Amino acid sequence: xxxxxxxxxxxxxxYDYDSSHVLLRFKDSIxxxxxxxxxxxxxxxxxxxxxxxxxxRLLESKGIETHYVxxxxxxxxxxxxxxMIPVEVVLRNIATGSIVKRLPIKEGEVFEPPIIEFFLKDDxxxxxxxxxxxxxxxxxxxxxEAQQIEEIMMKVNDILYPFFKSKRLILYDFKLEFGxxxxxxxxxxxxxxxxxxxxxxxxxxILDKDLYRKGAxxxxxxKAYEEFFKxxxx
Ligand code: C5P
Numbered sequence: 001x002x003x004x005x006x007x008x009x010x011x012x013x014x015y016d017y018d019s020s021h022v023l024l025r026f027k028d029s030i031x032x033x034x035x036x037x038x039x040x041x042x043x044x045x046x047x048x049x050x051x052x053x054x055x056x057r058l059l060e061s062k063g064i065e066t067h068y069v070x071x072x073x074x075x076x077x078x079x080x081x082x083x084m085i086p087v088e089v090v091l092r093n094i095a096t097g098s099i100v101k102r103l104p105i106k107e108g109e110v111f112e113p114p115i116i117e118f119f120l121k122d123d124x125x126x127x128x129x130x131x132x133x134x135x136x137x138x139x140x141x142x143x144x145e146a147q148q149i150e151e152i153m154m155k156v157n158d159i160l161y162p163f164f165k166s167k168r169l170i171l172y173d174f175k176l177e178f179g180x181x182x183x184x185x186x187x188x189x190x191x192x193x194x195x196x197x198x199x200x201x202x203x204x205x206i207l208d209k210d211l212y213r214k215g216a217x218x219x220x221x222x223k224a225y226e227e228f229f230k231x232x233x234x
Contacts, residue, residue: 001025010035011048011194017078021069024077026052030194030221032213034123041218045075047225048192053077054232055160055191062159064152066187067179082179082188086121087130087140091153092173093161096197097210102129114157116150121177148185149178156187164198167231169207172197193225 003015003023010031015023026045031038049071056068067079092099095109099117118135119127132143141149153176164171174196177189189195193208200207206214207224 010038011045012190017072020081022079022081023072024049024079024190026075026077026190030209030212030218032209034126037212039212039218041222041225044222044225047229048190048194049075049077051192051225051229051232052190054229056187058163059156059159059187062155064156064159064187065184067189079188080181080186082181082186084177084179084188085140087135088119088121088127088175088177089149089153090117090119090173090175091115091157092117093157094170094172096172114154116153118146145185152176152178152185152187160191164232165201167234168201169228169231170199170201172199193228198228 001015001023003017006014006016006022008014011027011029013025013027015025017023026049028040028042028045029038030041030044053068053071056066059066060068067082069078069080072078092111092115095105095111096107099105099115100107118130120130120138121127130138130140132146135141135146136143156176157171157174160174161171174191176187176191176195178185179188180186196208197210198207199205207228209221211224212221
């Protein structure tokens with residue numbers, strides 16, 4: 001890439017495109033356990049870039065502001081340059097994953113209304129959970145901004161849940177990251193099977209990164225990512 005690299009994460013590289021845009025290049029890497037487990041999954045970067053682009057376009061069409069601008073190539077997104085907030089915001093419709101380990105909640109319990117949680121992006125500390133007081137003290141965001149983010153999370157769920165349902169897929173939970181552009185809070189990062197849990201309606205078949213977390217072979221994981229993208233693009 002002829003652009004200068006601003007940063008590199010576990011699954012994406014960020015390049016300086018121009019004064020107000022970055023390029024997000026989606027790698028073929030797949031990781032779990034805060035980077036403890038890592039593999040290469042050919043074409044995953046393309047599938048995740050395309051999945052993110054499709055879902056960001058869907059959100060934009062319904063009035064949610066995202067960093068998405070367009071595609072530079074099949075695995076590289078042009079995005080608005082944001083001041084990213086190092087917090088992962090999770091919305092849960094159905095209990096699974098870390099919440100059933102942390103709290104006396106059973107796998108499959110339905111959350112009505114959905115539950116929203118904030119976590120610090122900090123692999124060494126295994127992404128600890130944050131409340132409004134922590135976030136204010138750490139100067140991550142104030143309470144008003146946290147509440148604005150909660151409202152955006154609920155709106156995004158109200159768009160994504162029925163969209164996936166129409167494809168006979170159930171959105172168990174998802175994670176978003178936010179950034180600031182002047183005084184606005186904007187959805188950044190990605191929306192992919194690395195950051196959502198998606199199960200097939202009726203069969204409960206797992207289509208997301210839990211397959212990899214639970215030790216499925218790489219080709220099964222790759223096929224699930226491919227099938228998911230096909231189903232949401234039809
Ligand atoms: O592990 P946990 O149950 O807290 O994950 C909730 C949701 O957030 C899942 O969809 C998971 O894929 C996503 N997540 C993520 N990045 C992390 C941790 C969780 O995208 N570092």
